[in-house]
Amino acid sequence: MAVYQATTSAPVNIAVIKYWGKRDTKLILPTNSxxxxxxxxxxxxxxxxxxxxxxxxxxxLWLNGEEEEIKEGGRLATCIKEMKGLRREFEEKNxxxxxxxxxxxxxxxxxxxxxxxxLASSAAGFxxxxxxxxxxxxxxxxxxxxxxxxxxxxxxxxxSLFGGYVAWEQGSKPDGSDSFAVEIAPxxxxxxxxxxxxxVSDDKKGTSSTSGMQxxxxxxxxxxxxxxxxxxxxxxxxxxxxxxxxxxxxxxITMQDSNQFHAVALDTYPPIFYMNDVSRAxxxxxTEYNRIAKEKTGHLKAAYTYDAGPNAVIYTPKENVKExxxxxxxxxxxxxxxSDPFGLFGAQGVGAGAVPEGFNTAVAKAFPAGSVxxxxxxxxxxxxxxxxxxxxxLGPDGLPKA
Amino acid sequence: MAVYQATTSAPVNIAVIKYWGKRDTKLILPTNSxxxxxxxxxxxxxxxxxxxxxxxxxxxLWLNGEEEEIKEGGRLATCIKEMKGLRREFEEKNxxxxxxxxxxxxxxxxxxxxxxxxLASSAAGFxxxxxxxxxxxxxxxxxxxxxxxxxxxxxxxxxSLFGGYVAWEQGSKPDGSDSFAVEIAPxxxxxxxxxxxxxVSDDKKGTSSTSGMQxxxxxxxxxxxxxxxxxxxxxxxxxxxxxxxxxxxxxxITMQDSNQFHAVALDTYPPIFYMNDVSRAxxxxxTEYNRIAKEKTGHLKAAYTYDAGPNAVIYTPKENVKExxxxxxxxxxxxxxxSDPFGLFGAQGVGAGAVPEGFNTAVAKAFPAGSVxxxxxxxxxxxxxxxxxxxxxLGPDGLPKA
Numbered sequence: 001m002a003v004y005q006a007t008t009s010a011p012v013n014i015a016v017i018k019y020w021g022k023r024d025t026k027l028i029l030p031t032n033s034x035x036x037x038x039x040x041x042x043x044x045x046x047x048x049x050x051x052x053x054x055x056x057x058x059x060x061l062w063l064n065g066e067e068e069e070i071k072e073g074g075r076l077a078t079c080i081k082e083m084k085g086l087r088r089e090f091e092e093k094n095x096x097x098x099x100x101x102x103x104x105x106x107x108x109x110x111x112x113x114x115x116x117x118x119l120a121s122s123a124a125g126f127x128x129x130x131x132x133x134x135x136x137x138x139x140x141x142x143x144x145x146x147x148x149x150x151x152x153x154x155x156x157x158x159x160s161l162f163g164g165y166v167a168w169e170q171g172s173k174p175d176g177s178d179s180f181a182v183e184i185a186p187x188x189x190x191x192x193x194x195x196x197x198x199x200v201s202d203d204k205k206g207t208s209s210t211s212g213m214q215x216x217x218x219x220x221x222x223x224x225x226x227x228x229x230x231x232x233x234x235x236x237x238x239x240x241x242x243x244x245x246x247x248x249x250x251x252x253i254t255m256q257d258s259n260q261f262h263a264v265a266l267d268t269y270p271p272i273f274y275m276n277d278v279s280r281a282x283x284x285x286x287t288e289y290n291r292i293a294k295e296k297t298g299h300l301k302a303a304y305t306y307d308a309g310p311n312a313v314i315y316t317p318k319e320n321v322k323e324x325x326x327x328x329x330x331x332x333x334x335x336x337x338x339s340d341p342f343g344l345f346g347a348q349g350v351g352a353g354a355v356p357e358g359f360n361t362a363v364a365k366a367f368p369a370g371s372v373x374x375x376x377x378x379x380x381x382x383x384x385x386x387x388x389x390x391x392x393x394l395g396p397d398g399l400p401k402a
Numbered sequence: 403m404a405v406y407q408a409t410t411s412a413p414v415n416i417a418v419i420k421y422w423g424k425r426d427t428k429l430i431l432p433t434n435s436x437x438x439x440x441x442x443x444x445x446x447x448x449x450x451x452x453x454x455x456x457x458x459x460x461x462x463l464w465l466n467g468e469e470e471e472i473k474e475g476g477r478l479a480t481c482i483k484e485m486k487g488l489r490r491e492f493e494e495k496n497x498x499x500x501x502x503x504x505x506x507x508x509x510x511x512x513x514x515x516x517x518x519x520x521l522a523s524s525a526a527g528f529x530x531x532x533x534x535x536x537x538x539x540x541x542x543x544x545x546x547x548x549x550x551x552x553x554x555x556x557x558x559x560x561x562s563l564f565g566g567y568v569a570w571e572q573g574s575k576p577d578g579s580d581s582f583a584v585e586i587a588p589x590x591x592x593x594x595x596x597x598x599x600x601x602v603s604d605d606k607k608g609t610s611s612t613s614g615m616q617x618x619x620x621x622x623x624x625x626x627x628x629x630x631x632x633x634x635x636x637x638x639x640x641x642x643x644x645x646x647x648x649x650x651x652x653x654x655i656t657m658q659d660s661n662q663f664h665a666v667a668l669d670t671y672p673p674i675f676y677m678n679d680v681s682r683a684x685x686x687x688x689t690e691y692n693r694i695a696k697e698k699t700g701h702l703k704a705a706y707t708y709d710a711g712p713n714a715v716i717y718t719p720k721e722n723v724k725e726x727x728x729x730x731x732x733x734x735x736x737x738x739x740x741s742d743p744f745g746l747f748g749a750q751g752v753g754a755g756a757v758p759e760g761f762n763t764a765v766a767k768a769f770p771a772g773s774v775x776x777x778x779x780x781x782x783x784x785x786x787x788x789x790x791x792x793x794x795x796l797g798p799d800g801l802p803k804a
Binding site: 221222224225226229230252255256259260262263264267269270271273276277280283287 | 654
């Protein structure tokens with residue numbers, strides 16, 4: 001008997017123009033367009049296996065081995081239902097295809113990074129879910145079409161359907177049919193964009209982005225100005241900068257938009273804070289690093305951005321990564337060994353860090369070891385990948401492999 | 403021979419609608435109106451003695467016993483020159499008056515609180531300077547007229563020329579003649595407004611407000627929206643709330659405007675942060691305190707506000723002060739004894755603090771002792787006072803008393 005199964009992986013993406021606010025909370029339609037860089041699945045990925053089988057008694061899903069309830073009308077159920085709908089259309093046009101749309105599915109998903117790290121795991125997760133079902137169902141749908149479905153799982157998931165540099169066009173139609181992701185430029189256009197993720201320790205539970213962003217929509221007088229005036233101009237300018245591989249403009253807009261996202265969070269009532277003293281110190285260090293770079297070379301070298309949490313993501317051309325890691329380690333001594341996936345440091349490891357010549361060390365104090373609890377070095381990456389059957393996460397019994 | 407000398411004291415004021423941005427940096431003309439509560443000089447004050455004497459060889463000024471240079475064309479020189487100009491007009495109209503405007507002055511000024519505490523000492527200082535010269539010169543000028551001169555020393559100083567609840571009308575004339583302070587309501591209108599200042603320890607030197615606000619004017623896209631749309635409506639609404647003694651509205655606008663000031667600071671490029679993790683935790687604690695108050699009584703009990711530094715000022719009706727001190731002390735254990743000027747706690751002192759019933763203690767962690775390094779309990783107060791000669795800060799020799 002045939003086994004209908006597919007396994008895919010999907011990447012994390014980190015926005016440089018931030019998504020914050022929905023105009024439709026059910027369909028997940030945003031109040032502004034956003035733009036992100038897709039990170040490399042070789043380092044951070046969500047892998048998902050989906051199987052359809054006439055013997056299954058209901059749709060079931062496991063995340064990192066734990067079964068999750070698929071709530072009626074919830075985000076998971078919506079994505080699965082939409083994908084089955086596309087399969088049904090496909091079957092109607094191709095009557096010889098098996099009727100997979102009528103079978104229940106079993107889905108097993110794993111992230112290769114801790115969910116607790118606050119690395120937008122839901123974006124990679126829903127992108128992997130949708131692309132594994134698309135592979136299972138052999139759908140002819142484009143990545144943009146699939147992104148419209150992933151969007152209904154988690155807004156920013158739509159951007160993980162593409163590699164490289166990706167815009168989520170907000171659209172204007174009430175049904176959301178024009179709210180999807182498009183590729184601004186592929187990974188190959190500007191492959192030297194690297195990213196250093198500083199995983200920041202936090203002892204305070206932050207406001208969830210789902211509830212936080214709607215509180216901002218309801219109470220921040222500044223958000224409307226951001227939506228109407230600021231973001232459209234920034235989307236155009238940063239897209240142009242990406243096409244021109246103009247890192248200075250890319251960096252400036254990235255940092256400004258991160259700042260502004262946190263500004264409207266603060267303008268919310270009661271206010272929302274995601275950045276803490278460690279996050280602020282990283283801003284101060286990168287600001288000083290850019291100041292001396294500009295003074296010496298006329299160019300910026302790094303761009304920080306912060307999502308709805310204290311972690312910093314630092315985008316930089318690859319030639320600066322080593323210097324930046326040494327700088328970060330100097331202020332934020334590491335408790336764990338840096339994994340060094342690009343082999344920058346050799347056998348002796350990072351060491352105690354260093355600051356570039358001319359750097360004003362007074363811009364921040366040195367923090368206790370573990371304040372930045374981990375560093376992840378990665379780079380711009382590709383879109384979802386269809387994986388070999390050997391990487392499947394479901395066993396022959398249709399249940400997650402141990 | 404006659405001694406021409408006067409001593410006055412002037413209060414600190416803490417804004418509830420924040421001043422941030424100048425449209426004219428020389429005349430100190432703001433980009434938006436602002437509003438403050440004047441605090442009681444019984445607790446926080448700047449005292450200044452001014453003397454005019456034909457034997458003096460130049461204008462001289464001492465701050466806390468240290469001589470300060472009066473720079474040509476600087477803020478001190480401008481205020482002294484403007485005051486001498488008013489005296490000259492007065493002498494022209496009253497020819498029998500001594501020609502004090504032709505004499506040099508010696509000025510000695512002291513704050514009764516540490517300058518390092520970040521308590522807007524320049525506002526009280528320039529208000530005391532201008533009012534001591536007004537007393538010395540026996541000027542018939544109104545407080546609003548004097549505020550126009552104090553404004554040129556330090557913008558927010560203009561608001562310290564009045565007690566109670568004070569607006570600084572931004573004005574629109576290029577010469578600044580319509581940019582001055584007016585009284586919204588005297589201290590006696592709403593005398594039960596108390597204030598608790600939490601002096602927060604900070605190991606980072608913040609951006610000065612003078613340079614910071616102009617960077618915001620130059621780089622924050624959100625500031626213009628705040629100036630044009632948000633502040634005018636808030637000025638009207640909070641003035642009305644003060645006249646109606648409507649604490650709920652007063653508190654909500656106060657907190658929202660503090661949040662928004664820090665939001666536009668963050669929207670500045672590079673961003674400016676004044677609040678730190680301790681400041682943020684105080685926001686979380688007061689937010690939770692208000693949440694349970696609202697649940698139990700339908701009303702808010704406290705309003706936080708933060709100037710260009712990490713200190714919190716908490717406005718509250720006097721009946722809540724004891725409860726708030728206990729709450730703050732619970733999260734931020736004190737290293738020093740609380741001075742308790744209103745005698746709330748008796749001989750046993752504050753103790754270890756307490757949280758009100760129903761308070762969700764998880765909103766913040768307890769901080770190490772000294773994170774809030776001092777608490778100052780004060781209340782709404784009166785405007786500048788003319789003091790007795792016995793309180794003079796200049797000796798018979800025209801130099802500061804030891």
